[in-house]
Amino acid sequence: MITGSTNIVALIGHPVEHSFSPPMHNAAFQKLDMDWAYVAFDVNPNNLKSAVEGAKALNIKGFNVTIPHKIDVMEFLDEIDEVADLIGAVNTIDFKSMKGYNTDGIGAVKAIEEVTPIKNRNVVVAGAGGASRAISFYIAKYGAESLTILNRNVEKAQNLAGDVMDSGLIGEVKSDSISKIGDYVDEADILVDTTPIGMHPHVNDAAIVEAGQMHEDLVVFDAVYNPNETVLIKEALKAGAKPVYGIKMLLYQGAESFEIWTGKKAPVDEMERALRQTLDL
Template sequence: MKIKGSTNIVGLIGHPVEHSFSPPMHNAAFDALNMDYAYVAFDVNPNDLKSAIEGAESLNIKGFNVTIPHKVDVMQYLDELDEVARLIGAVNTIDFKNLKGYNTDGIGAVKAIEEVTSIKNKNVVVAGAGGASRAISFYIAKYGAESLTILNRNEAKAESLASDVSDSGLIGEVASDSINAIGNYMDGADVLIDTTPLGMHPNINDEPIVKADMMDEDLVVFDAVYNPNETVLIKEAIKANAKPVYGIKMLLYQGAESFKIWTGKTAPVDVMEKALRNTLNLE
């Protein structure tokens, strides 16, 4: 990569950001397409968020990814919101052309799953009711799932999210229940999505939400955790000869969607995946 006077800057804002995998992924993509862009991570204290957005506009920065803790608070400083980002109530991508916010987390998960199966007409069970679950659930609805059930340790949070997704008009009635009742929903499930932090490094030996004896071979099992690559849940899916989808794929495809928003070009997904895998020491 050669930085020139004409180089377009995109980047990541969050607090902290030093462990982000996005810079190597995006910079590999820009290099592969010989684009005059560079991706940089900016550690922005929450108290400085407004001035960071205003400063980025003044500096002609082209776009940002947004990570914790800014995904919700940044919305007040934008001029426009993508419709699904508005429903989700959080933004992870900003395009400074029109100061518009998007959320590519959910589409990232959907595209990861759709490497294996279409979401359309599928019965989907989502574990967790936090930010990742919210982003993914709205996109599962948007992509035509037959049914959606949201399970969470705090049942009230699951019920609230289910109500919000139902009210969006993207899908019919969304069910909710305790995560402890997950066994009641496995027989009819086509896709299981785990958005909980169970199994995330360093807690790699956590008890999975479901074990192999409750999975059939047709079940698609997606775990949003990508460190480790092979989580306890993914190991159970492999043991059951089910269809595992790795969390790294969500990270990859959400990045590819951001890339397209900023540049108007289709992202070189293979190049980005190789860079990600190298960064995560998976190859």
């Protein structure tokens, strides 16, 4: 029950009505018997500054930030986490210090590291948008041997590869056209798909890589979580490769935000249960 002493955290975006974050976080607060509540606010881009100032005035404890505010919100913060600054976007704000973080990348690497360490691995990332950017910097930070970024627009892949290389976090970053993905998967330890291919309702899209191009030691992570078993994950299972599901990234980025706001260890099992229930898995 919400009372006068309840601590509020929220998601801001435009739109937000389809977010899975409120059930996940509220299940965590309930599990730990915390007087906190998570809500979602649809914030028009024209009102972003007043939303941040208003939240501060109302003693809101933290925000998650989603499209289209992840970049623009940075100008209203006092401090940006080092890797979030490299990424150039934040998805979590801690109002105690008005500091911005990006937990998308950490969510992805924690999901992958349930299956395999990233350190000293050769990683191929498909896509060069915002999700790829967040994940690529964290893959570099976690000690990958090499990173190859593939995209339809090769110039975008080249630019992202250059930015990751310039960070000094990794020794080798390559870029190429996504049409050549088969050539790179053969030598890869980990394949990360950040493209929207296979996302509901386009569940019958052709996978970016087919089973015949994969090897059994390959770890295949798809950032898409709806459906849970994407066309790419189906191909990975056919090949006997090791799948990593998008729901895990959603889970771990949420857990990281929870810990930033509360200082408590997130009840990950309870958060995953709530997510699976919401996604009807």
